[in-house]
Amino acid sequence: MNSRYFHVAAATLLLVLPLGEALAVTSTRLKGTIDKGYGAIDLLQAGVQSRNLTMAQLEAFRRDNGSKLAFAVDVNEAADGLEKSASQGVAIEYARVEVTTAAGVVKFEQFSSQTQSSVARAGQTTRSLWYTLIGDAGSRQITGSTSDISGSSFDATIRIPVSIDLSTASAARLIVKFLDTNEKLGDPESFYDYSNGFEDVAIVTAGDATYLDQLAPGREEAPLVLAAPGTTSPNSRLYYPSSDQFYIAAYEDQFPSRGDYDFNDLVVAYRVYYELDSSGNAVSIGGEGYLVARGGGFDSDWHLRMALPATAAGTGSVTVFAPDQLTPIAGFPRNVNFSGAADLEIFTSVATLWRDGSNAFVNTLRDQVLIPGHRFTFQLNLSTPLPQGQLPAAPFDPYLFVYNSSYEIHLPGKSPVLGSSRNTRDGRTRFTDAAGYPFALVLPHDWRAPVEYIDVGLAYPDLIGFIGGDAAKQDWYLRPAADRTKATSPTVWKW
């Protein structure tokens, strides 16, 4: 994961113009914005009047960027659908710089950004390549800089070649139009649409532009990201269960004793994707998830184990974020090295990590106001690509290690894996109870956790029929008894 902290040694550049005039060039937020997908931005007017620019300074920016002007955009889209605070995107229909000279207005209409995608514009059902801008809602601290983008949330860059000396021109402006995509097609159009929110724009130094390009905020989670031409970055993703949904892992933590069957002792949402190369082999594995509810008095760690073959190896990282924060909690990102299966201990000591004031439980008591939980992401890079047939099968192995009992709790059919647990020593290697019920369930993300102490069979009257083999009850989780479940829907826990 890229660090959000960056030192720009030369955020302010001293450039010497032909006349011997030395100009300080500092990345500067502009007054104009992109509003409702369109912006006509005066390049001389800064967001703060005292920072207004001159044509000589624009020329210094142009020289600094190798005869181009570089702009940073704060992608600011509505966090709905696939778009969220951690990943947002737009496609660019056109961008140009217009320079007013003594001979008239000169337009520079060639532009580029760091990413592309194949999307259809509104009203069309054919897709083609468009440059895109991807970002997140996080802020970036550029230490030691007095730049306007220090501490801002600028995300992605646009570069426009400008072949004339700007110092003798009288005016310049940036024209940007975002692509109105055909959202009826779903993704990728839904992700790369634009909302009415305005986007800030800054003119930036080469150093700051490179910094943002390397940071690539939001890019890991954006769909169909096609890297700039000439690169070979993987651009295919296979999602489990899907790009915008999650598995819900729900546990009874009293193993091997039978619990109260409310299946809310710990509830975690997670999803996984495989990133494939052009041959269809996996080159990396990623995922994310959230704590949804904690209704158990026991303390435990939550693991997600990816049962890779013994020949697999690689490195990666796990990051845990505090609720509603894009900044990792202490100790994260944590590096991961794996050989064979990758057993990711993601949430450690959940009862300590996630609390709701003085309440013993989180998001399970009947009158308890729901609060957001921690979020995690992980990325595992395989040293050698793996054929799809060797990849772990969904829904993988989400399991608990319970401190109070020293037992692991897995889905039925899985086996204990930790040498430190009691399972194997005590012969507790089957994860069903005396009545034949499991201690862990994986559910679709529509599922809502039962209120504390409410048997899941009472919370979902059709569950018992599903378990009994009634095919008409396969969607039992869509019919909760409202007064027996908490409203732990994705709109509540996904932030």
Added chain:
Amino acid sequence: MRHVPSPTAARLAVVPTIAALLLAGCGGGGGGSSASTPAPAATTAATPAPSGSSTALKDNTASASADFSNFASGKVSVPVESVAFVGSRRFVKVARDDGAVLFLGEVAPGMPFTITVDAPRGQRRFDYEIFSESAADAIVRGEVTL
């Protein structure tokens, strides 16, 4: 798709049991104290059809063959090789019939593309799109039913 449920093949029979009622107070979300009572051996005998009115798990037992999986897996093949496009790149999107995207990306042209999908039970239809980087190529759509 494996694990396709059969309407007539009951995988579980549920019966109210006195034993279950006696055990209902064990552990669970309350407390916080360690409950270390060993569990009896798992029920393996065939069980009759539901007879009680309670839908609570604690009032019923599951058969040894009960399957609690709410998802089922299957393979979806997309005939990329059968498409003639002006553009040189091939992109594929596979989605469930409710629109949830399962795969989106660039694939090798000239050969079928197959993925393993994992979807909520009952979702058997999967839609695919094949497209290119060229606006001259109409999106090719199809569906696969497992």
